Amino acid sequence: MKLKKSRIGALLLAFVLMLSMAFNAYAATGATGSITITGLDETEDVTVSAYQLLEWDSTNGAWKLTDLATTALTGASMDTSEALTTLTTGTSNSNGIAVILTAVAAYVDDNGTMPDATDTSNNSTELTLNTTSLGSYLVVCESNNYVYTNMLVSNYDANAGGGSTLLNASAAVKAVKTVIVESKTASDAEVAAGDVVTYTVTGTFPHFEGTGSPSLTLTDTMDDTLELVIAGVSIASTDITVQYGATGTETTLDTTNYTVEALTGTDNGFKITFDQDWLKTNAAAIAGQTFTLTYRVTVVDASSTNAYTNTITGTVNVEGEEIVIPGTPTNTVYSTTLKLKKVDATSTSTTLSGAVFVLQVGTQYVSQVVSGSGNVTYTLVNSIDDATEFTTANDGTVTIAGLDPELTYTLIEKTAPSGYAKSTNSPTITFTQDITDKTTYTAALLNGGSDWSVSEGESTAVSTVEVTLLDSTMSALPETGGMGIAILTIAGVVLMIAFGSSLVVMRKRSR
Numbered sequence: 001m002k003l004k005k006s007r008i009g010a011l012l013l014a015f016v017l018m019l020s021m022a023f024n025a026y027a028a029t030g031a032t033g034s035i036t037i038t039g040l041d042e043t044e045d046v047t048v049s050a051y052q053l054l055e056w057d058s059t060n061g062a063w064k065l066t067d068l069a070t071t072a073l074t075g076a077s078m079d080t081s082e083a084l085t086t087l088t089t090g091t092s093n094s095n096g097i098a099v100i101l102t103a104v105a106a107y108v109d110d111n112g113t114m115p116d117a118t119d120t121s122n123n124s125t126e127l128t129l130n131t132t133s134l135g136s137y138l139v140v141c142e143s144n145n146y147v148y149t150n151m152l153v154s155n156y157d158a159n160a161g162g163g164s165t166l167l168n169a170s171a172a173v174k175a176v177k178t179v180i181v182e183s184k185t186a187s188d189a190e191v192a193a194g195d196v197v198t199y200t201v202t203g204t205f206p207h208f209e210g211t212g213s214p215s216l217t218l219t220d221t222m223d224d225t226l227e228l229v230i231a232g233v234s235i236a237s238t239d240i241t242v243q244y245g246a247t248g249t250e251t252t253l254d255t256t257n258y259t260v261e262a263l264t265g266t267d268n269g270f271k272i273t274f275d276q277d278w279l280k281t282n283a284a285a286i287a288g289q290t291f292t293l294t295y296r297v298t299v300v301d302a303s304s305t306n307a308y309t310n311t312i313t314g315t316v317n318v319e320g321e322e323i324v325i326p327g328t329p330t331n332t333v334y335s336t337t338l339k340l341k342k343v344d345a346t347s348t349s350t351t352l353s354g355a356v357f358v359l360q361v362g363t364q365y366v367s368q369v370v371s372g373s374g375n376v377t378y379t380l381v382n383s384i385d386d387a388t389e390f391t392t393a394n395d396g397t398v399t400i401a402g403l404d405p406e407l408t409y410t411l412i413e414k415t416a417p418s419g420y421a422k423s424t425n426s427p428t429i430t431f432t433q434d435i436t437d438k439t440t441y442t443a444a445l446l447n448g449g450s451d452w453s454v455s456e457g458e459s460t461a462v463s464t465v466e467v468t469l470l471d472s473t474m475s476a477l478p479e480t481g482g483m484g485i486a487i488l489t490i491a492g493v494v495l496m497i498a499f500g501s502s503l504v505v506m507r508k509r510s511r
Contacts, residue, residue: 193402194377222310351396
């Protein structure tokens with residue numbers, strides 16, 4: 001009887017152990033959990049999706065990477081063993097976590113991977129996703145008007161292993177909107193070298209609520225052909241105007257709340273850094289508010305291009321995670337280049353050097369100013385004597401870059417090459433920007449007569465418009481020592497004899 005009881009006890013003990021092990025495995029793989037996301041924008045629908053990265057391995061009694069995480073990390077800067085350690089021991093804001101989330105988010109986006117849980121907020125600031133397996137998840141929020149940071153959410157206790165304490169676990173996380181630079185516009189898209197262009201950048205402030213150490217920087221990188229009106233190694237905050245708030249009620253940000261510095265080295269432009277204490281103090285007030293940056297640049301060079309670009313980028317730091325703002329609006333303004341060419345009218349392959357041209361705009365004339373550093377600008381002067389003279393080289397051409405395509409220029413040949421007659425026509429030329437390819441301009445030559453012609457250059461990238469002038473030689477003079485000079489000599493002698501004879505007759509009669 002005792003033996004029978006012992007056997008029954010042993011069976012019961014084994015059953016309890018098996019049940020314990022099964023329950024332990026079920027706790028992680030079959031347990032239900034939830035992820036609550038707060039901080040969503042209530043003015044629009046936000047789709048929230050969760051992708052599992054870490055799951056419980058019941059066979060080995062340990063946490064492991066999901067197939068999705070393993071596949072997504074292939075070729076990444078972090079191997080799977082390091083990723084597993086990072087997910088189970090690292091903080092949600094560590095650089096390692098950022099690498100994992102970035103790699104998985106990119107893989108999901110490229111491959112259209114189905115999420116483990118997803119739902120739409122329906123204009124609510126909060127949403128809860130129910131998960132069928134506990135572990136760590138990449139949570140992605142998508143909306144039309146904002147970009148949210150990728151989030152890591154774990155609805156388990158890493159120190160509890162796979163125990164029964166994981167049953168029905170829940171986790172909460174606050175979604176953080178990154179700043180969006182929405183647009184960048186220029187006061188004038190068609191410019192000349194020397195023009196001052198005002199740029200306006202608009203965007204929205206991120207949500208920094210609950211963030212211990214927020215930071216926000218905006219960097220504007222521009223071509224070397226553009227120069228800040230207030231130039232120098234150090235730029236004052238007052239050189240950049242920052243406003244924020246609803247249209248009509250904008251507040252101008254005090255310059256003590258941000259700093260501006262010029263980029264050095266190979267980059268040309270500036271960086272604006274917002275004060276961290278101001279961001280923390282005003283986190284709730286500025287969240288989602290529109291901001292506007294205004295600054296001016298000068299087009300200072302036109303020797304190699306007719307397209308002048310600058311790009312605004314931004315970086316936001318939320319609890320140690322540095323995020324480059326998606327979308328980098330670039331704005332480009334354009335000039336045009338004029339190439340004047342002088343050839344012989346009877347032999348167009350014969351190019352003529354030494355032809356001098358000036359350009360007229362209305363009643364004024366173009367004066368080209370070249371600085372010591374080689375930067376080119378233009379001014380208008382009242383007298384043709386003060387205008388810049390553009391002289392054709394040995395190939396018969398002279399190139400004038402950086403002209404304003406919005407202006408109408410009159411082409412004047414001031415001096416013709418030796419032995420050639422100056423053109424009696426002074427045509428006007430106008431430019432029209434191509435709608436689809438804004439780097440290209442077509443030109444129209446008015447009142448040019450038969451001796452002027454226009455054609456676009458071969459390279460549309462620099463928008464060079466070529467204007468050709470056919471020059472005729474002056475009327476030919478008799479050659480020295482030829483028949484012509486002999487005839488003239490004889491005629492001169494005859495006239496002298498006749499004149500002398502007349503004088504003799506007149507004297508005789510007077511006597």
